Amino acid sequence: MTRGPLRALLPELALFFVLLAAPILLPPLGFSHDLLSRALNWALFGLGFDILFGLAGLLSFGQAAFYGAGGFVAAYLLVSGTIQSVWLAFLIGTLAAGLFGIAVGWLAVRRIGIYFAMITLAFGQMAYFIQNSSLSDYTGGENGIAGVPVPVIGFGDGAFRITAGLPMYALLAATFFFGFVLARRIVRSPVGLILKAIKENTPRVAMLGHDVPAYKLAAFTIAALYAGLAGAMLGSFQSYMPPDAFALETSGQLVVQTIVGGVGTLVGPLVGAALWLWLRDNLQLVPGLGPLWKLILGIAFIGLVMGLRRGICGEILHRWERRRDAALLRAAEARTEVIEAATGAVTPEVPAEVALPMPRPAIDGRASHAEIALEAQDLARHYGGLKAVDGVSFRVRRGSIHAVIGPNGAGKSTLFKMLSDEVSPSAGSVLLFGERLTGAGGARAAQLGVAKSNQLNQLFLNLTVRENLRVAALARARGRFRLDLLAPSVGRAEVEDQVETMLAILDLGPRAETRASILAYGEKRRLEIGMALATSPNVLLLDEPLAGMSPSERVATCALIRRIGRSCTILIVEHDLDAVFDLAEQVTVLSDGHLLADGPAEDVRRDPAVRKAYLGTGPEEDGTGESTRIRGAMNEPA
Numbered sequence: 001m002t003r004g005p006l007r008a009l010l011p012e013l014a015l016f017f018v019l020l021a022a023p024i025l026l027p028p029l030g031f032s033h034d035l036l037s038r039a040l041n042w043a044l045f046g047l048g049f050d051i052l053f054g055l056a057g058l059l060s061f062g063q064a065a066f067y068g069a070g071g072f073v074a075a076y077l078l079v080s081g082t083i084q085s086v087w088l089a090f091l092i093g094t095l096a097a098g099l100f101g102i103a104v105g106w107l108a109v110r111r112i113g114i115y116f117a118m119i120t121l122a123f124g125q126m127a128y129f130i131q132n133s134s135l136s137d138y139t140g141g142e143n144g145i146a147g148v149p150v151p152v153i154g155f156g157d158g159a160f161r162i163t164a165g166l167p168m169y170a171l172l173a174a175t176f177f178f179g180f181v182l183a184r185r186i187v188r189s190p191v192g193l194i195l196k197a198i199k200e201n202t203p204r205v206a207m208l209g210h211d212v213p214a215y216k217l218a219a220f221t222i223a224a225l226y227a228g229l230a231g232a233m234l235g236s237f238q239s240y241m242p243p244d245a246f247a248l249e250t251s252g253q254l255v256v257q258t259i260v261g262g263v264g265t266l267v268g269p270l271v272g273a274a275l276w277l278w279l280r281d282n283l284q285l286v287p288g289l290g291p292l293w294k295l296i297l298g299i300a301f302i303g304l305v306m307g308l309r310r311g312i313c314g315e316i317l318h319r320w321e322r323r324r325d326a327a328l329l330r331a332a333e334a335r336t337e338v339i340e341a342a343t344g345a346v347t348p349e350v351p352a353e354v355a356l357p358m359p360r361p362a363i364d365g366r367a368s369h370a371e372i373a374l375e376a377q378d379l380a381r382h383y384g385g386l387k388a389v390d391g392v393s394f395r396v397r398r399g400s401i402h403a404v405i406g407p408n409g410a411g412k413s414t415l416f417k418m419l420s421d422e423v424s425p426s427a428g429s430v431l432l433f434g435e436r437l438t439g440a441g442g443a444r445a446a447q448l449g450v451a452k453s454n455q456l457n458q459l460f461l462n463l464t465v466r467e468n469l470r471v472a473a474l475a476r477a478r479g480r481f482r483l484d485l486l487a488p489s490v491g492r493a494e495v496e497d498q499v500e501t502m503l504a505i506l507d508l509g510p511r512a513e514t515r516a517s518i519l520a521y522g523e524k525r526r527l528e529i530g531m532a533l534a535t536s537p538n539v540l541l542l543d544e545p546l547a548g549m550s551p552s553e554r555v556a557t558c559a560l561i562r563r564i565g566r567s568c569t570i571l572i573v574e575h576d577l578d579a580v581f582d583l584a585e586q587v588t589v590l591s592d593g594h595l596l597a598d599g600p601a602e603d604v605r606r607d608p609a610v611r612k613a614y615l616g617t618g619p620e621e622d623g624t625g626e627s628t629r630i631r632g633a634m635n636e637p638a
């Protein structure tokens, strides 16, 4: 085994030895075997929550519903004698919680932020109520279910009962260990990378072609499965399934423990739970402090969160990574400063040819002969009384570079959002190669081959340049949704080839491992375009690609667009009219949401209505030279 894979396994090895040593070394410090077992049960529950919250950024206050569901299903099946095998009951309890998770998640993931949290809270409360009322014949209501048997290994005389104490610790430690290994595989899979990107910038993930609700639902279900398994083991471990497994306090404690331990670290829930339970158990033993333990825990929690914003493990990991990567980070920041200081002097290299390894989406049947790549039919978008776009129709020829221009507020960005089906039109429709695109949704439009780069950068700022491009390329390679939880995110050769080619095309090779947030502005603009291009689109929409670039970067980017245009239909919105008339064969002009002109670039340049819209009757200099530049662009070339 080489050094790389061994190093990648270090967290697993470290955890293995910690779990092995804990029952020997920690009891003298007040961590009994029972406390350690309870901490492991919470930690198993927390692993799923950490995938949901730490990885995907979805804060749920209703995880107790799945913990309780897994626990009560398993406990009922065993105590009622429906099944004898405790192992089978664990499995059924886990699956029941997973199914419940799919049902709740299906509704919850369609909402974001506080609305998502409130839906999960409401479901948690509903589950608690149902357990205590309608289902009390099965769940024992407020009494819970007593007499839950423990699991047994082997048969007959050789059977070994896993009783409380060290045997139960061993079982929970082994389960947590395998849960941890699995969670780490999930984090490092394509699904894990996409969930990370969703946490960073959800709309952009959808625009690249990923089915965001499906990935969120996957994370929600995984969290419910972990919760169900932990709940199912709880009854067996305590010989009793308590009704408070369903309580809001259980969900709250999970959130607090995970935050204290460190969100997004996977070991945070274990450290948080161990600390929380240790404080709780030991504070209650201190004379005079017993009744105040909740108050003291609350103060300790506030102190920890204020002092260690990332939680205990999160802070340790952050500081260690910062120290490990300090030299690289300084070098990356220094390079950014050099690029920003030398505005105009640093010119990105433009490749001789732009050929992507990953194929474009196939155009089938009738559509493959279509001459028109994209068509707007009477498109309108109204915001209340404001008609941002009103009855606009035009066609974009296949293989052409077509520009949309117009003064500020003319409706260009809104038009683009309708062309990529990011925004639904109030009226009219968009055809892609003759087939209706409108109504498909942004992710499906991207899968059909429409990609868009935005006026304002929409990058995944905490991911590296390479990871940003990988998220885009994965959408092309894997389709809208795939549950390849155990595959490594770097495992697909065609994706890695696409990413390498993109790094070369964008001249961002030396910045591949740099976080997007550290890049210079011009580099961020190139990456924004590159992410759209990495999906191998049939039609590329570029919304103000030159905005904020230095003159030399503009020249290089125009050359890049021209190269891309040799193999792909391009529609570009741009205020730099010199660049527009230099690049585009066809130009569509918008003014106040209406179509003002549409035709070959030279005809549009000479159109009196267009000249008037841009220059007015008597343009004044505004001190920026903008009027002169526009006048220059509007005049016929020498």
Ligand SMILES: Nc1ncnc2c1ncn2[C@@H]1O[C@H](COP(=O)(O)OP(=O)(O)OP(=O)(O)O)[C@@H](O)[C@H]1O
Residues within 6 Å of the ligand: 383, 386, 387, 388, 406, 407, 408, 409, 410, 411, 412, 413, 414, 415, 455
């Ligand atoms: N979500 C929205 N809600 C309300 N009004 C909006 C919304 N989006 C755009 N508008 C309005 O629609 C009009 C057209 O905006 P849009 O951004 O499409 O113009 P634009 O031509 O792209 O402008 P610019 O060149 O300045 O980017 C503007 O008056 C804008 O304020």
